[in-house]
Amino acid sequence: MISLIIPAHNEFSNLQRLFIDARFLQHKQLLEVIIAASPLTDDATDSLCSFDKVMVLQCKKKGRAAQMNEAAASSLGNVLVFLHADVIPPTNFFDNILDRLENGFDAGFFSYRFDKDTWFLKMNSSFTAKDGFFTGGGDQCLFIRKEVFNRLGAFDEEQVLMEDFEFFKRMKKYKVRYTIIKNDLVVSARKYECNSYLRVNLSNLLLVLLFKLGCSSYTLKSLHNKLIRTPYNG
Secondary structure: OEEEEEEEOOOHHHHHHHHHOOHHHHOOOEEEEEEEEOOOOOOOHHHHHHOOOEEEEEOOOOOHHHHHHHHHHHOOOOEEEEOOOOEEOOOOHHHHHHHHHHOOOOEEEEEEEEOOOOHHHHHHHHHHHOOOOOOOOHHHOOEEEHHHHHHOOOOOOOOOOOHHHHHHHHHHHOOOOEEEEEEEEEEOOHHHHHOOHHHHHHHHHHHHHHHHOOOOHHHHHHHHHHHOOOOOOO
16 A cells, blocks of 8 residues: 655645645555645645645654655555645556566656746756766655665655655665666656756756765755755745
């Protein structure tokens, strides 16, 4: 059975949009959807409990890693799926996941495309369909057997930025069998709307390079905040 975990901070609008048309909520193998809300969330996120299988967990600690860990610890499923609030999955999302797990994989990710149709964004998204330098980012929606997630020690809560890449690094170190499903998620382009395409891409490249060179996550977070304008959540 699957536990879907969505870390959020004032993401009511995106979450409401996700659930209104979410046929995946009716999937027989979906046990629960846990919105892991930051302790500073002060929008209408609590009201989303009205949707079938959805619960809101007001987390004790802020930070995506801490929120996802708290939700994972309270989850009841034996498969964990981590989805960003501004990402829309395909209709056969869970069937794809279950098929890969039944065929010997312990974890995986999805390819994605953006919700804006430009040549530059199409080029970016094309790289998500294959294993490479940027594999493991949170927009690709990690799914993993819960016992494997626990064995790896969950997300590093000291990793205040790029917790997804740090976890993927451990997955590779311990030879977790993973795959990339070529069935596109739809990812919000809101970061590109608040910043130029070049600014986002160069910043992402710099941050990933510095991460791979061992730069501290606090330094990365400070640099990210200086380079990238963060879109308003609400």
